[in-house]
Amino acid sequence: MPFEFDVVTLLPKMFDAVTQHGITGRARENNLYYLRTWNPRDYAANRYRTVDDAPYGGGPGMVMMAEPLDRAITDAKIQQTRNGINRTRVIYLSPQGGRLNHEKVLRISKLHGVVLLCGRYEGIDERLIENRVDEEISIGDYVISGGELAAMALIDAVIRQLPGALGDTQSASQDSHVNHLLEYPHYTRPDIYKGKPVPEVLLSGNHEKIERWRLQQSIGRTWLKRPDLLAEKYPEGLPDKEKELLEEFKQSQCLAITDQAKTDTIKEQEQ
Known part of the structure; x- marks a missing residue:
């Protein structure tokens, strides 16, 4: 069964870098994994496709609203269930998460699929994290513009562990x-x-x-x-x-x- 990545992101085109190039591109062509993107704007409640709002209590920037993200996660999990995937996790790429390391990559690669949640702006409504997120993961102690680059790093690391992804079967074990x-x-x-x-x-x-x-x-x-x-x-x-x-x-x-x-x-x- 191919591994399935379902990515909730405002910038789905960024993931062409993963699906169309290099080792990860060849792995997709060989049907070792599927990657689908779910844009929260498609689940927005108004015709302006609004997915963010000002934070309660004031402060700079905007916060991603819970409802569009919630709906996108639900559809992603439904799609995985239809494809026979019952073991999945919703992972939020966040600087507040535990540091990504090789052990976590191996653990995730043993699943059949994951839903990756990419934040933007000042962050995500905390209630969405509490209700839908199984795990938060950080790629380092620094801040980047959004979760997409972090998600791509995790995706690349997991794909390398999938049987058949590397030309030499010993390459991953010697990293x-x-x-x-x-x-x-x-x-x-x-x-x-x-x-x-x-x-x-x-x-x-x-x-x-x-x-x-x-x-x-x-x-x-x-x-x-x-x-x-x-x-x-x-x-x-x-x-x-x-x-x-x-x-x-x-x-x-x-x-x-x-x-x-x-x-x-x-x-x-x-x-």
């Missing part, structure tokens, strides 16, 4: 964050680029050494850039093997810094 570790660095031709060679181990043909180097790099990069992820993966401290790999990474970093300092000094002397 950063899958195991609470950042991905190791990648290299391709030429062997030397602007004086910098590809690490020798990757040219050795020794797969055991390559895998060890990649794990070392993943642990080291996570230690450098996202130590919080390392703490999540190893709450009781690094096992002996991983600890040894991290120490080797730290030593290699010190050598790299020393070599760079020597190079910089030579350049200064030559000038």
